[in-house]
Amino acid sequence: DQQVKQNSPSLSVQEGRISILNCDYTNSMFDYFLWYKKYPAEGPTFLISISSIKDKNEDGRFTVFLNKSAKHLSLHIVPSQPGDSAVYFCAASESTGNQFYFGTGTSLTVIP
Amino acid sequence: DAGVIQSPRHEVTEMGQEVTLRCKPISGHNSLFWYRQTMMRGLELLIYFNNNVPIDDSGMPEDRFSAKMPNASFSTLKIQPSEPRDSAVYFCASRDYYNEQFFGPGTRLTVL
Numbered sequence: 001d002q003q004v005k006q007n008s009p010s011l012s013v014q015e016g017r018i019s020i021l022n023c024d025y026t027n028s029m030f031d032y033f034l035w036y037k038k039y040p041a042e043g044p045t046f047l048i049s050i051s052s053i054k055d056k057n058e059d060g061r062f063t064v065f066l067n068k069s070a071k072h073l074s075l076h077i078v079p080s081q082p083g084d085s086a087v088y089f090c091a092a093s094e095s096t097g098n099q100f101y102f103g104t105g106t107s108l109t110v111i112p
Numbered sequence: 113d114a115g116v117i118q119s120p121r122h123e124v125t126e127m128g129q130e131v132t133l134r135c136k137p138i139s140g141h142n143s144l145f146w147y148r149q150t151m152m153r154g155l156e157l158l159i160y161f162n163n164n165v166p167i168d169d170s171g172m173p174e175d176r177f178s179a180k181m182p183n184a185s186f187s188t189l190k191i192q193p194s195e196p197r198d199s200a201v202y203f204c205a206s207r208d209y210y211n212e213q214f215f216g217p218g219t220r221l222t223v224l
Contacts, residue, residue, distance in 0.1 A: 002153070034212055043116070043203055043215030044155070089155060098143050098162060100213055104154030 003027045004092050006103035014111050019077040021106050023090030026071065030092040034100065035064060035075050038087045047088070048075070051095075080110045116216035118204050124222045130192040133219045136185055137206030145213060146179055146189050147203040155203070161187065194223045 005024045013019045021035075031052035036044035050057040050064045050073070057064050063076045077084055090103040117136040125131055137144045145160040159169040161181045169179070176195070181187040191198055199222050205213040 006154075036215075041217070043205075043217050045215070046212040049212065091155075098207075098209075099157060099160060099168065100145075101157075102147075102155035104152070 001026075002104070003030075004090055004101045004103040006088075006090055006106050008106050009104070010107040010109070012109045012111060013080045015082055016079045019075075019080045019084065019108055019110065021075040021077075021088050021090075021108065023073050023075075023103055024071055025073075025092050025101075027092070027094075027101075028071070029094050030101075031095050032093045033064070033066060033073050034091045034093075035062075036089040036091060036102075038089060038105070044089055077108075080108075082110045082112050084108060085110050116204055116206055116214055118202075118216035118219050120219060121217060122220050122222075124224065125194055126224050127195055128193045129223075130190065131194045131198075131221060131223075133189040133202050133204075133221070135187045135189070135204030135216060137187070137204070138214055139185065141206035141208050141214070142184070143207050143209075144181060144187050145205040145207075146187070147205065147215075149201045149203060149218070158189070158202075191221075194221075196223045199223050 034049040035047040037047045038044040048062050066073045087105045087107045089105045091100040093100045119134045146158040147155045158171045159179045164181045179189045201218045201220050203218045205215045207213045
């Protein structure tokens with residue numbers, strides 16, 4: 001059973017607007033969360049992470065929010081740019097473990 | 113560093129043939145992961161190694177799949193015999209204990 005879920009397979013946003021990608025998880029033991037970005041014909045690359053001791057982490061245009069009570073995290077991209085068009089994977093792990101559990105991905109298209 | 117190296121990048125084979133995918137992790141990383149990307153399950157972990165030892169192979173779909181890591185700088189994923197439903201993109205990733213996973217570019221496998 002999928003422990004990390006991304007229920008939106010795709011998202012389209014106008015350039016300059018905000019992109020919000022969502023992710024839900026089921027395992028309450030997860031305490032480390034990541035977002036990866038994947039372009040076609042390339043491997044996923046790390047984008048941003050957050051530990052469960054925080055509820056927000058920001059890196060430039062990218063911000064990840066964590067709601068532990070709802071077991072939900074989201075990635076905000078502001079402002080969105082055409083180069084952000086990619087598949088975004090959410091991942092989670094236990095800090096004491098080595099395995100990352102990935103979602104199914106959300107394909108973001110930023111329209112110029 | 114050249115990053116995680118995978119070969120071949122593309123593999124086309126006929127049903128019943130043996131397929132071997134290869135991976136060279138980043139030097140100094142002590143964990144190696146094999147994933148398969150599918151539309152239904154996203155990035156699906158097949159097996160991972162710590163210090164060359166297989167830790168969790170519960171994601172290996174069938175006995176037709178096997179993986180080895182004879183030393184810290186090389187791993188193989190073998191499918192024998194291959195079937196059309198094995199067609200997917202296979203990723204290798206490595207990490208040290210403190211950081212995120214770094215992915216290779218993937219091998220696109222097509223089984224006819």
